[in-house]
Amino acid sequence: MYEHPLAKYFRKGVRQPFCSGCGNGIIAQCIIRAIDELKIDIRKIVFVCGIGCSGWISTFLNVDTLHTTHGRPLAFATGVKLGNPELKVIVLTGDGDGAAIGGNHLIHAARRNIEILTILVNNRIYGMTGGQVAPTTPHSMKTTTTPYGNIEYPFDLCKLVEAAGASYVARWTTFHVKQLISSIKKGLLKEGFSFIEVVSQCPIQYGKYIDVREPAKLLLMLKDLSINKDKAKTINEKELKEKIIIGEFVNKEVIGFSKAYEQLIIKVRGKIE
Amino acid sequence: MNNVNEIIKPGNYLMMGNEACALGAIIAGCRFFAFYPITPANEIAEYMSINLPKVGGIYIQMEDEISSIASVIGASWAGLKAMTATSGPGFTLMQENIGHAIMTETPCVIVDVQRCGPSTGTPALPMQGDVYQARHGSHGEYEIIVLAPSSVKDTFLLTIEAFNLSEKYRVPVIILSDALIGHMMENVEIPDLSSIKIVDRKKPLKLDDSQFFLSEDIAPMPTLGSGYMLHITGSTHNEKGIRNVYDPAYVNNLIYKIYAKIHKHIDDIVKIETRYLDDSKVLLLSYGSVARSALHAVKLARRIGLKVGYVRLITLWPFPEKIISNIINSVEKIIVLENNMGQIFNEVRRVSHKDIEVKFLPPDILGTIHDPLYIMNNLRKFIGE
Ligand SMILES: Cc1ncc(C[n+]2csc(CCOP(=O)(O)OP(=O)(O)O)c2C)c(N)n1
Numbered sequence: 001m002y003e004h005p006l007a008k009y010f011r012k013g014v015r016q017p018f019c020s021g022c023g024n025g026i027i028a029q030c031i032i033r034a035i036d037e038l039k040i041d042i043r044k045i046v047f048v049c050g051i052g053c054s055g056w057i058s059t060f061l062n063v064d065t066l067h068t069t070h071g072r073p074l075a076f077a078t079g080v081k082l083g084n085p086e087l088k089v090i091v092l093t094g095d096g097d098g099a100a101i102g103g104n105h106l107i108h109a110a111r112r113n114i115e116i117l118t119i120l121v122n123n124r125i126y127g128m129t130g131g132q133v134a135p136t137t138p139h140s141m142k143t144t145t146t147p148y149g150n151i152e153y154p155f156d157l158c159k160l161v162e163a164a165g166a167s168y169v170a171r172w173t174t175f176h177v178k179q180l181i182s183s184i185k186k187g188l189l190k191e192g193f194s195f196i197e198v199v200s201q202c203p204i205q206y207g208k209y210i211d212v213r214e215p216a217k218l219l220l221m222l223k224d225l226s227i228n229k230d231k232a233k234t235i236n237e238k239e240l241k242e243k244i245i246i247g248e249f250v251n252k253e254v255i256g257f258s259k260a261y262e263q264l265i266i267k268v269r270g271k272i273e
Numbered sequence: 274m275n276n277v278n279e280i281i282k283p284g285n286y287l288m289m290g291n292e293a294c295a296l297g298a299i300i301a302g303c304r305f306f307a308f309y310p311i312t313p314a315n316e317i318a319e320y321m322s323i324n325l326p327k328v329g330g331i332y333i334q335m336e337d338e339i340s341s342i343a344s345v346i347g348a349s350w351a352g353l354k355a356m357t358a359t360s361g362p363g364f365t366l367m368q369e370n371i372g373h374a375i376m377t378e379t380p381c382v383i384v385d386v387q388r389c390g391p392s393t394g395t396p397a398l399p400m401q402g403d404v405y406q407a408r409h410g411s412h413g414e415y416e417i418i419v420l421a422p423s424s425v426k427d428t429f430l431l432t433i434e435a436f437n438l439s440e441k442y443r444v445p446v447i448i449l450s451d452a453l454i455g456h457m458m459e460n461v462e463i464p465d466l467s468s469i470k471i472v473d474r475k476k477p478l479k480l481d482d483s484q485f486f487l488s489e490d491i492a493p494m495p496t497l498g499s500g501y502m503l504h505i506t507g508s509t510h511n512e513k514g515i516r517n518v519y520d521p522a523y524v525n526n527l528i529y530k531i532y533a534k535i536h537k538h539i540d541d542i543v544k545i546e547t548r549y550l551d552d553s554k555v556l557l558l559s560y561g562s563v564a565r566s567a568l569h570a571v572k573l574a575r576r577i578g579l580k581v582g583y584v585r586l587i588t589l590w591p592f593p594e595k596i597i598s599n600i601i602n603s604v605e606k607i608i609v610l611e612n613n614m615g616q617i618f619n620e621v622r623r624v625s626h627k628d629i630e631v632k633f634l635p636p637d638i639l640g641t642i643h644d645p646l647y648i649m650n651n652l653r654k655f656i657g658e
Contacts, residue, residue, distance in 0.1 A: 043499075067505065072370065075335065075344050079347025083353045104337065265326045269329070
């Protein structure tokens with residue numbers, strides 16, 4: 001019988017837990033394809049996940065998964081990476097998980113430049129808890145808890161993480177699978193903190209409020225809303241407000257934290273020997 | 274690489290309780306320490322930041338206490354013995370992730386050098402206000418191990434014991450020290466390191482093993498990255514780690530098992546210290562820093578012929594129920610001394626015979642140490658002398 005070449009990465013008998021049409025399935029597949037293409041030994045990769053739908057991305061994959069508390073996956077992952085620097089650590093987090101309750105860990109992980117690849121799924125709403133406003137929900141949008149429209153403004157997470165010092169920063173949508181796979185590959189090979197924001201569709205919670213429930217339509221909407229970062233420079237700020245700026249924003253070489261710590265140990269031990 | 278002899282040789286040392294704690298941890302094998310600064314726990318971190326790199330270990334100052342305990346859990350699953358330390362306010366912040374460590378059966382040690390609270394309270398004065406928090410601070414139902422040192426030497430020995438229990442039972446172990454013990458300087462005798470018993474976690478033997486959770490006899494613990502394709506979750510799960518948050522049978526199974534793995538081994542876990550029990554009709558029962566005053570008072574009482582005995586709890590939780598009720602039910606009166614409003618007092622009452630008088634004695638002023646003469650005066654009043 002023919003087996004799908006990626007089937008070996010999936011846990012037998014475990015169903016994927018997402019609502020139909022959810023972007024998390026696309027993201028899971030992009031991660032697996034990137035790992036497969038790089039031929040990295042999957043047993044040396046640890047997935048550390050937050051709480052929220054996005055935290056479930058690795059549950060049906062046959063991989064080491066540490067499913068943590070809401071907002072804290074980066075803090076757990078910091079211990080995993082320092083505990084065994086040989087491991088590649090991928091953090092899967094949502095916009096509520098990574099940018100609201102876990103926002104502080106995000107900026108500090110970027111500042112420390114710890115060698116972790118963070119994939120933040122931005123569905124611009126709280127999926128799991130039933131469609132409440134998120135720190136990424138567009139201005140004036142209605143949600144379960146902004147019945148009169150959101151009076152707050154959304155975060156630009158890529159700018160935030162760039163300012164905090166990350167080594168690699170990129171943003172794509174679930175429409176841009178080729179670019180996403182290529183970014184994940186770069187992030188996996190990067191020496192420092194890598195951050196990839198994926199703007200994703202949530203047909204159930206987000207779809208309900210914009211009255212578009214067909215996943216394919218939502219994907220095309222993401223495509224139409226997206227604008228490449230270079231092209232974005234040529235249009236005015238007002239037009240840009242509604243847009244999702246995509247592209248690679250940072251790609252630099254700075255020593256990662258666990259590497260720096262290894263050097264510190266060598267220095268300290270050199271003095272006493 | 275991990276040669277502890279590089280940082281200390283056997284001998285006698287004058288040191289602070291907090292330093293003794295850090296040293297005990299390193300000797301027990303601790304190689305990861307995460308911390309967020311708070312008085313009166315800072316000296317633990319200072320000692321760790323100097324000495325851990327010398328033995329190839331890692332000190333990291335995290336952005337808060339939530340991330341400190343989180344990284345400790347991550348490091349433990351990566352295979353290291355790991356610890357964090359804090360005081361009341363930080364301990365409160367850690368509670369959600371302490372629950373995660375309990376749920377995922379992660380060995381780790383948490384030191385709470387207690388100060389006076391609630392809230393920011395009084396940072397550098399001792400109190401024993403966190404006894405309940407240590408037991409019940411996280412939400413839901415669980416069992417946990419809590420140890421209370423009374424001296425600097427005790428802090429050294431109990432920190433090693435905390436790691437041993439934690440590794441053996443795959444449970445977070447809490448050391449409840451306080452500002453008095455943490456900041457006090459005393460002599461500590463460091464024995465030949467080879468004479469110290471060190472326990473390491475049980476590891477799975479074969480790659481096709483798959484039951485890593487919920488065994489009353491403690492399942493083996495693999496490390497991340499060793500090919501077991503682990504699923505570790507703070508959500509309800511079964512023996513293999515498979516998550517199920519819909520079926521009450523799962524949560525029922527889980528909660529009974531995490532209780533049983535501690536209760537079945539309670540005789541191995543709990544410890545108390547006693548003096549002059551044989552002929553005593555009255556007992557002074559205490560723990561932690563207060564036990565020093567209590568012992569002093571018992572000695573003063575003995576000098577004038579009062580038949581007073583001394584009981585010190587070393588393990589606060591699980592409460593040494595059987596031992597304590599056996600001891601106290603053979604006397605007439607018990608005075609429980611605590612630097613709080615009576616947290617262990619309630620437990621002692623719970624396990625004592627109804628005909629026994631149980632009294633509670635806080636210090637004259639909360640946040641100060643019980644004066645032995647004040648204890649004596651109350652003791653006299655209490656036994657009607
Ligand atoms: C401390 C804590 N607060 C709140 C929750 C409830 N909670 C679970 S998931 C979630 C929102 C997750 O949103 P997001 O990270 O955007 O992920 P999504 O579900 O949209 O993928 C919240 C608030 C929790 N589990 N723990």
